[in-house]
Amino acid sequence: DAGVIQSPRHEVTEMGQEVTLRCKPISGHNSLFWYRQTMMRGLELLIYFNNNVPIDDSGMPEDRFSAKMPNASFSTLKIQPSEPRDSAVYFCASSLRNEQFFGPGTRLTVL
Amino acid sequence: QQQVKQSPQSLIVQKGGISIINCAYENTAFDYFPWYQQFPGKGPALLIAIRPDVSEKKEGRFTISFNKSAKQFSLHIMDSQPGDSATYFCAASGESGSARQLTFGSGTQLTVLP
Numbered sequence: 001d002a003g004v005i006q007s008p009r010h011e012v013t014e015m016g017q018e019v020t021l022r023c024k025p026i027s028g029h030n031s032l033f034w035y036r037q038t039m040m041r042g043l044e045l046l047i048y049f050n051n052n053v054p055i056d057d058s059g060m061p062e063d064r065f066s067a068k069m070p071n072a073s074f075s076t077l078k079i080q081p082s083e084p085r086d087s088a089v090y091f092c093a094s095s096l097r098n099e100q101f102f103g104p105g106t107r108l109t110v111l
Numbered sequence: 112q113q114q115v116k117q118s119p120q121s122l123i124v125q126k127g128g129i130s131i132i133n134c135a136y137e138n139t140a141f142d143y144f145p146w147y148q149q150f151p152g153k154g155p156a157l158l159i160a161i162r163p164d165v166s167e168k169k170e171g172r173f174t175i176s177f178n179k180s181a182k183q184f185s186l187h188i189m190d191s192q193p194g195d196s197a198t199y200f201c202a203a204s205g206e207s208g209s210a211r212q213l214t215f216g217s218g219t220q221l222t223v224l225p
Contacts, residue, residue: 042215045215099145099156
């Protein structure tokens with residue numbers, strides 16, 4: 001199994017631009033999580049899905065952030081418009097039961 | 112009530128020494144306590160986990176000690192090696208509806224000197 005796949009691995013954009021991060025979970029996993037990691041705030045849960053349905057999006061910082069999971073094998077996290085304070089590493093993780101398997105992350109830099 | 116407090120923030124240990132990282136939680140509904148290990152440029156990966164029906168779990172050089180009454184748990188790394196240098200996160204979760212949501216500690220950056 002290839003594990004959780006995220007793309008792009010690095011993204012550099014300018015303030016105000018739209019950013020879309022992508023995630024392919026491990027086949028057969030029914031839960032998907034989006035996290036943001038920064039030095040200041042550590043690892044924060046943004047949103048999670050179960051069976052493609054958003055369960056808890058209370059961690060989404062603002063309306064500029066949105067996430068979708070149109071099918072069991074694909075999810076996106078979109079930021080529009082992006083701001084410099086959104087610069088962070090964004091992780092996607094998937095799970096079937098207890099253990100969450102993390103992807104390699106997308107390092108986002110907003111200039 | 113959802114917080115998991117982790118200490119220390121950073122830890123430096125000599126090769127062969129014992130590394131100890133501590134975590135405390137508040138929510139008594141938590142029933143699963145994993146530790147994740149993260150190397151630079153990588154995502155966190157599960158290292159070892161424990162449920163509150165046991166007080167200790169050991170896997171190789173890694174041991175979790177769990178104190179339910181104190182609502183504390185700790186990771187012990189015996190015979191620490193330079194390859195163990197990484198960031199360690201404790202976490203906790205409880206059954207919540209249809210999925211398990213992890214609450215992570217703030218992380219401990221471990222450096223093992225050769």
